Amino acid sequence: PFAQQQNIPALSTPRILRMASHQAAQASSPKALSESRKLPQGDAWHVRTLASLRNDSRQDLDKDGGDSVAPSALLAEQTGRKGVGLLVASAPSHELDRAQKPQPLLELGGVSMVSHALWQLNSAHFALVIVVVGFKGDEIRQQLAAHIQSDPSVFEGLRLKFVDLGKGWRGGRVASLAACMPIIDELVAPDASVVVIGADHIFDASLLQEAAAVDLSGDGDEACVLVEFDLEGMHGLPTSTVFCATRPLHGADRVYNIGPDLETYSGIEAGLIVFLPATLQQLADQGRGDVRVANLLSEVARRGTLRMLKTDGRTWFSVETEESAEFTSNGLRHCGQEYVLADGKKVHLVGLPRKLETSPSDGGEWAEFSVEKWRSAVYTAKSFFQDLFVDTTDFIGKLCDELGGCSEGGPLVVEVGCGTGEALLPLMDRARYTCGVDFNPHFVEFCRQNVPQEHQERVRHIIGDAQELNTLLKNELPPAWVDENRSKIAICVGNTIGIMPPEVRKNVYEQMKLLAGVHGYMVVVYWNGNRFGDAVQNFYHKNPQLCGKFTGECIDLDTCTLTTPSGYCTHWTKPEEARAIFEKEVGAEVTALLEKGNGVLVAGRMSNIDMEARV
DSSP: OHHHHSOOOOOSBOOOOOOOOHHHHHHTSHHHHHHHHTOOOOTTOOOOOTTOOOTTSOOOOOTTSOOOSSSSHHHHHHTTOOOEEEEEOSSOSSOSOTTSOOOTTOEETTEEHHHHHHHHHHHTTOSEEEEEEBTBHHHHHHHHHHHHHHSGGGGTTOEEEEEEOOTTOOOHHHHHHHHTHHHHHHHSOTTSOEEEEETTEEEOHHHHHHHHTOOTGGGTOOEEEEEEOOOTTOOSOOTTOOEEEOOTTTOTTBOOEEETTOSSOSEEEEEEEEEOHHHHHHHHHHOSSSOOHHHHHHHHHHTTOEEEEEOTTBOEEEOOSHHHHHHHHHHHHHHSEEEEOTTSOEEEEOOOOBOSOOSOTTSSOGGGOOHHHHHHHHTSTTSTTHHHHHHHHHHHHHHHHHTTTTSTTOOEEEEESOTTSTTTGGGTTTSSEEEEEESOHHHHHHHHHTSOGGGGGGEEEEEOOGGGHHHHHHHHSOTTTTOTTSOEEEEEOTTGGGGSOHHHHHHHHHHHHHHHTTTSEEEEEEEBGGGHHHHIIIIITTOHHHHOOOOGGGEETTTTEEEOTTSOEEEOBOHHHHHHIIIIIIOOEEEEEEEETTEEEEEEEOOHHHHHHHO
16 A cells, blocks of 8 residues: 555545556546547547536526436436435544534545545446535535536436535534435435445445445345455554444354444444435434434444445545645555646546455455355364364253253253354254344344254244343243243353443343343353464464464464454453453353363353342
């Protein structure tokens, strides 16, 4: 990345990649364009871009803030366009300070950011783009409208609408989106997707095309976010960064948690979000006070309806200050595509090709890491964790046997974060009833369809939040399953507990303890910190496709933590730490603690003193 070659402060999203592309140059060359339009080619012919602005020709814009290049949606359809884009130029994307003035007219290579953004949306063949303006709104509207009307053939079929919030607008990003709901209700079908980007971001046109094609309503999802997994070289991530936690074992297209303060994450949100109109309305309804888009996305992720779109090496970046604009502009001059405008001015536009240099194909490419690869690395007979998988089944199975096994009075086993059901499957023969809980409806449906025929009467998989585990089970399971006289075993295995944010993890621990009571068990399986060195050498080092390549500086033997340049982070727990978590953090009585191989398996329950205090 160009940013790494220069000793300069990190940008708001430090993603400055090579921007030259032979294909982009060919597709945008005078020859290609003239042939496609059947125009004569000559020395006087120039390529027009959004930077060919006619500031001296002010336009009379409609008072209601709506302008359209295409007179109707029919023309957009006839020209092969599809997709609705919402370009927010009225507020910064970072949401840290809503009083901060947006700077959509910052120039990169002689072209304003908002112009770059619209150029990319047009290149991606969007049918409708709604531009939200506030500060310097008149200049933005005049700039874009004048250029489009000066050469409408470039934008043939594009419908462009403006929502003008006034030059004094300081409502912030959420309020800006909320202000667009009337025009969205009027122009966008309820089951259509709306692609939201900021005027401080630029994206590869193929990313925008892929986002426009996302069908949220067809799969029951509420939103989709663009996630960057290749974090190598991203130094000095700003406080505005929004992190994403994923679980490749359970869902290759799901974001499990999202927010600015995650302790465990594998990617960052890249500034492009796809919403259903109904989800945008939820945001508008909540948009009072200090509400951020990430707050709503966190709720959507907990419901299991937040999809992810992967960058897969395609370029994107954001610019929010004059200094970063100047730096990025220098990068464009070195790496970008030079164009000669109609007025003779030379500018550098972002062709936004697929990046030319990626992380090695054998490491760090979480964007390409499939469920199949994860299962191959973790659950096959030769894998590093195979023994732990067997030990976990044996450890929990013995607890089931102690409490009655499959007999009429046997226990109910509940797995928190069941995913695709690998851990629960071998326990179906060891307990009277088994139940998997996950907030992802896709995983739950997968589990339901793969329950063996002989177990279907005694197995359930339900969608829900483990922070409300006990209420959820009472509402969803037959009364006999949750009878107060039946023992319960609440389990969370495979280090799943580690992906939860601290406040959620605390609540889940409490719910598991309550479910176990004084007669059942809560079981958590951690990865063994005493085997951390062996794991680094014989698992992570030999499986770079999992975590990316790393050096000794990435390893913290004191805390048993590995943090690789690709963004992968894992923590292994020693037995004494696991005991302290149960006794001091959870307030549970430890009944069994087994350190075996790569695992630390802990069983506990509510103490009699705790129960008496609650009563």
